[in-house]
Amino acid sequence: MERSSLTVWQFFVLALSFLIGTSFFFIPGGLIAVAKQDAWIVPLWAGGAGILASLVWLKLAKQHPGLSIVQICTKVAGKPLGGLIALLYITYFVQISVFITRNLGDFMKQTLMPLTPLTVFHVMILLISGYAVIKGIETIAISSEFLFLVMTATFIFIFCFALTEWNWNRFQGAFRMDVWKTVKETRSIFGFPFLESLVFLMLFPFVLKKRKKTFILAIAVATIMLSLTTFFTIGVLGVTRASHDTYPLFVIVQEIHIGNFFEHLESTIALLLLVAIFIKLSIAYYCSVLGLCQLFRITRRFWVTLSLVLLISGLALGYDNVVENIEFSKKYDFEYTLIYSVVIPCVLLLVTRIRQSGKKQTGESGS
Known part of the structure; x- marks a missing residue:
């Protein structure tokens, strides 16, 4: 493993940037279309569920100090089965990179x-993020600060x-709003962005202190910020306009006119999205590369x-347009992410507990 460490502030910035990076741009419109004026409430319960899920990850990391999720899988389930599960996690990290x-x-x-081909955008951001990944997690953290x-x-x-x-x-x-119907129709927000933060199980070994408090605080702050952004979008655009725009925040910036000096600020918001995507993509990309290096013992x-x-630039062309992406997220993202973020970690934690109790009983009978 790379010999690096992250400060508490760097870890907080990475976690918060990963959670809110692209959420600001892509989530509010869909939430408002379903929950109308109450859409700002949805991130609050989604963030609460994200904190509960993070407690499982933190407990699993505590049971296996200094190990990433890839290494935990091989340790708990053995090399054949554990290696397969670890490879599934690496595939999941690659898929997150593809979506970003x-x-x-x-x-x-x-x-x-x-008029610009999609591949141009993909390769440009991947080359920049790839350079950051090669330089290491500390470089990503410092640039993210x-x-x-x-x-x-x-x-x-x-x-x-x-x-x-x-x-x-x-x-x-x-x-x-009908609470149960709203939860069902907006369940994708549990997966994106909150359950996706499972990727930090790859980065926990780099954090030497206050890991639990910092990670939970990052999720809580991201929850509040996402809720406030949705609230702000409703107050500025209204339910009808916000729910019909794919990028409502971009529309808000387009309409800012203060005299003849501040206008046409949409290029500014585009730069912000590039920054947010660079941080989030670099984290997911780094976790993919680190997982492959750990699983196959690659040193460089x-x-x-x-x-x-x-691979990522090719897979990113796997669907036709943004509407198809949104529909996939609405229908399948939560269930798919739940397997990696809750089901498998709970099974790994349960197996760890059973083995620990078995060793304890063996030690007591031997004495």
Whole structure:
């Protein structure tokens, strides 16, 4: 394993950036289409479920200190079966990287550069993220610290100016949702972004102290920020407009006009999305490469990283358009992610407990 360590602040920034990076852009519109004026409540219970799931991951990591999820699988289930489960996790990390990459391509092609082939966007962001992966997790963390502050300051600037369009009347009819129906129709938010943060089981060994508190705090802050963003979107655009736009935040920025000085700021929000995707993609990409190196005992990351550029960019072309991506996420993302984020970790934790109790009983009978 790479001999690196992350500070508490760096780990917090990485976790928070991963959770909110692309969520700001892609989640509010879908939530508002289903839950209307009450859409801002949905992230709150989804974040609560994410914290409960994280407790399982943290407990599993505590039972196997210094090991990633790939190494835990081979240790608990043995090399044949455990290796297969570890390979499934690596495949899952690659799939997350694929979705992040395609999200960037769809956004850029739909909003700014409609004539540019998707592959151009994919290869460009993958090469940049790949370079960061080759340099290591500390490089990703340090760059994320700076980019996170820039991204946060720019978002605050945009939100302050967009408040000129705020209207409380757009919340009329609130608190009328059917809770069970809303949970069922918005269940994809449990998978993206909260259960996806399972990837940090690959990064826990790099955090030497306050890992549990920092990770839970990152999920809690991301939950509140996502809820506030959805609330803000409703207040500025209204339910009808927000629910019919794929990227409502981009529409808000497009309509900011302050005199003849501040206008056409959509390029700014595009840069913010590039920054957010770079951080999130670098984390998922790094976990994919690290998992392959650990499973197959590869000492150099360069060729693994380079080969994954071709694989991820190719797989990112696997569906036709952004609508198909959204429909897949709505129907299958939660159930698919649940297997990796809850079912398998619980089984691994249960097997660990059984083995520990068996060793304890053997030790007591021997004495």
